[in-house]
Amino acid sequence: MASDGARKQFWKRSNSKVPGSIQHVYGAQHPPFDPLLHGTFLRATPKVPTTPVKAKRGSTFQEFERNTSDAWDAGEDDDELLAMAAESLNTAVVMETANRVLRNHSQRQGCHKPPGALGPEQKPKPSVEPPLVSSGDLRLVKSVSESHTSCPAGSASDAVPLQRSQSLPHSATVALGGVPEPSTLSSSALSEREASRLDKFKQLLAGPNTDLEELRKLSWSGIPKPVRAITWKLLSGYLPANVDRRPATLQRKQKEYFAFIDHYYDSRTDEVHQDTYRQIHIDIPRMSPEALVLQPKVTEIFERILFIWAIRHPASGYVQGINDLVTPFFVVFICEYIDEEDVDTADVSCVPADALRNVEADTYWCMSRLLDGIQDNYTFAQPGIQMKVKILEELVSRIDGQVHRHLDQHEVRYLQFAFRWMNNLLMREVPLRCTIRLWDTYQSEPEGFAHFHLYVCAAFLVRWRKEILGERDFQELLLFLQNLPTAHWGDEDVSLLLAEAYRLKFVFADAPNHYKK
Known part of the structure; x- marks a missing residue:
C-alpha cells in the first residue's frame, strides 16, 4: 500500500507528461468537490433513456452499423471496383488471403513479430484485398481471427487489442479482427x-x-x-x-x-x-x-x-x-x-x-x-468533471470489474488520472493528429464532447488492461496512467477506440440499471 505522502506527490503530477515534473492538478483551481456530498450528482447525471433494450435493439443496431460501416467504405461508389476484382478472384483465394492477414496481425499484436519476420509463403498478395470477403463468409473470417489471437505462454505484448464483441457490425469486426498494414493494400485501390x-x-x-x-x-x-x-x-x-x-x-x-x-x-x-x-x-x-x-x-x-x-x-x-x-x-x-x-x-x-x-x-x-456544451466542466469547483469522473468509475466497474478492483486495491483513484482526461478531452493523452480524428466523430455524435466522450474514456482505460493488471505498485500504476504510450498512434488506433466506445454506448445507453448503481 502506498503512503499518504506518495499519493499526494503523484496527485500533483497529473498535469505533467514527464515524470518528476511537480505541478498542481491540471485545471483544478479549487479543492476537490464531491457531488455526492453536495447532493448534485443525482440531479446532474445525464438522463439515461429508460426504453427497454428489446424495444430499440433492432433500430439501434442498424443505426450503429450505418455509423461505423467505414472500415473499407464499400459503398455504392465501390460496386464497380468490387465487381472488377471479383471477376479475377474466387472465394477460396479471397478467404485464404484474409486468413493470412488476420494471422499476421495477431502475431504482430500478441507475439512481437515484426512484419518483416514473415516467411515468403506468408506474404499476402498485394492484388487481393480483405474487403472482397463476402458477408456470407464473414463468420469464417471471424472464427479464424479468434482462433489466432492467443500467444505462447510467457510472451509479452506492447499493445493489447480491444475485446471483440459479437454485436459489432461487419466493419468493426474487420477493424477489431485485423486491419492490414498500409503496405499490404494496393495503393491504387x-x-x-x-x-x-x-x-x-x-x-x-x-x-x-x-x-x-x-x-x-x-x-x-x-x-x-x-x-x-x-x-x-x-x-x-x-x-x-x-x-x-x-x-x-x-x-x-x-x-x-x-x-x-x-x-x-x-x-x-x-x-x-x-x-x-x-x-x-x-x-x-x-x-x-x-x-x-x-x-x-x-x-x-x-x-x-x-x-x-x-x-x-x-x-x-x-x-x-x-x-x-x-x-x-x-x-x-x-x-x-x-x-x-x-x-x-x-x-x-x-x-x-x-x-x-x-x-x-x-x-x-x-x-x-x-x-x-461542457461549460460546467470549468465553473467553480468544476462539478461537470467531478460528475463525469464518477460516472466513468461506475462504467468501468461494469465493463471490466477486474481492472476496477485492481485500481481500487492499490488505492489509485480515478480522479488522479481521469480528471485530465475530462479537462483536456484526452488531448494530453494522444497526439494532435489523433485528437483531430477523434473530434471528427465527436462533432457528428449527439453531445459528443459531453456524453460520448465518457464511453471513449472507458474504452481508452480498458485498452490498457494488460499493462494495468501487470503493475503491482501505486506509484508505477499512476505513472503509467499519466504517461500512456500513444506517441505512435494513428487513425487506425483511434478508429478501433471509437468502435469499442460505440459498442459500449450501444450496450449501456439502453440499460440504465447497468449504467449506474
Missing part, C-alpha cells in the same frame, strides 16, 4: 477508396442546402482533410446549412469577433483582469505542439481568443484546460492556407494577414460552441 469518400463529401457539401444529418453520418468515420474545415464549421453550428447564407454569416461573425477585440482586449492590463491574462500568458507556452504555438503570431492569436472568451463568460472565466481546446480548431482551419503535410511545424508567418484574421475568428466561435 487505397487512393480510389479515399477519392470516392472525398467525392461523397463534396457532393453533399455542393448542394444548395447541406443535409446536416447525412453529413454527421458520413463524418462519424472521419473527415478527409480537404473538406474538414468546412465540415467542422457546419457540424459545430457556426455556419448555416444554406450555401447562399454562408458568406454573409462569416463576414458578420468575423466582424463581431474583432469588435470584441477592440472593446475588451485593452482591459487585459486592468487590475480586475490582469490575473486572468497573466495565467493565459503563462499557460500558452505549455501547449502542444510547441513548434506551432510558440510562433509569435500564433501566441498572440491564442491569447486574444482565450482572453475574450474569459471576459465574455464570467461564470467560469479562464480555467487551465480551456487553452488546449483552441489548438485543434486552429490547426484544422489553418490547413486551408498551408500546403505542408506536417502542420505542427508549419510556418504561419507565410499565411496572409487577412487569412489569419479569418482563422482566428472562426477558431474563437467554434471553440465557443464546443464550450457551451
Whole structure:
C-alpha cells in the first residue's frame, strides 16, 4: 500500500507528461468537490433513456452499423471496383488471403513479430484485398481471427487489442479482427477508396442546402482533410446549412469577433483582469505542439481568443484546460492556407494577414460552441468533471470489474488520472493528429464532447488492461496512467477506440440499471 505522502506527490503530477515534473492538478483551481456530498450528482447525471433494450435493439443496431460501416467504405461508389476484382478472384483465394492477414496481425499484436519476420509463403498478395470477403463468409473470417489471437505462454505484448464483441457490425469486426498494414493494400485501390469518400463529401457539401444529418453520418468515420474545415464549421453550428447564407454569416461573425477585440482586449492590463491574462500568458507556452504555438503570431492569436472568451463568460472565466481546446480548431482551419503535410511545424508567418484574421475568428466561435456544451466542466469547483469522473468509475466497474478492483486495491483513484482526461478531452493523452480524428466523430455524435466522450474514456482505460493488471505498485500504476504510450498512434488506433466506445454506448445507453448503481 502506498503512503499518504506518495499519493499526494503523484496527485500533483497529473498535469505533467514527464515524470518528476511537480505541478498542481491540471485545471483544478479549487479543492476537490464531491457531488455526492453536495447532493448534485443525482440531479446532474445525464438522463439515461429508460426504453427497454428489446424495444430499440433492432433500430439501434442498424443505426450503429450505418455509423461505423467505414472500415473499407464499400459503398455504392465501390460496386464497380468490387465487381472488377471479383471477376479475377474466387472465394477460396479471397478467404485464404484474409486468413493470412488476420494471422499476421495477431502475431504482430500478441507475439512481437515484426512484419518483416514473415516467411515468403506468408506474404499476402498485394492484388487481393480483405474487403472482397463476402458477408456470407464473414463468420469464417471471424472464427479464424479468434482462433489466432492467443500467444505462447510467457510472451509479452506492447499493445493489447480491444475485446471483440459479437454485436459489432461487419466493419468493426474487420477493424477489431485485423486491419492490414498500409503496405499490404494496393495503393491504387487505397487512393480510389479515399477519392470516392472525398467525392461523397463534396457532393453533399455542393448542394444548395447541406443535409446536416447525412453529413454527421458520413463524418462519424472521419473527415478527409480537404473538406474538414468546412465540415467542422457546419457540424459545430457556426455556419448555416444554406450555401447562399454562408458568406454573409462569416463576414458578420468575423466582424463581431474583432469588435470584441477592440472593446475588451485593452482591459487585459486592468487590475480586475490582469490575473486572468497573466495565467493565459503563462499557460500558452505549455501547449502542444510547441513548434506551432510558440510562433509569435500564433501566441498572440491564442491569447486574444482565450482572453475574450474569459471576459465574455464570467461564470467560469479562464480555467487551465480551456487553452488546449483552441489548438485543434486552429490547426484544422489553418490547413486551408498551408500546403505542408506536417502542420505542427508549419510556418504561419507565410499565411496572409487577412487569412489569419479569418482563422482566428472562426477558431474563437467554434471553440465557443464546443464550450457551451461542457461549460460546467470549468465553473467553480468544476462539478461537470467531478460528475463525469464518477460516472466513468461506475462504467468501468461494469465493463471490466477486474481492472476496477485492481485500481481500487492499490488505492489509485480515478480522479488522479481521469480528471485530465475530462479537462483536456484526452488531448494530453494522444497526439494532435489523433485528437483531430477523434473530434471528427465527436462533432457528428449527439453531445459528443459531453456524453460520448465518457464511453471513449472507458474504452481508452480498458485498452490498457494488460499493462494495468501487470503493475503491482501505486506509484508505477499512476505513472503509467499519466504517461500512456500513444506517441505512435494513428487513425487506425483511434478508429478501433471509437468502435469499442460505440459498442459500449450501444450496450449501456439502453440499460440504465447497468449504467449506474
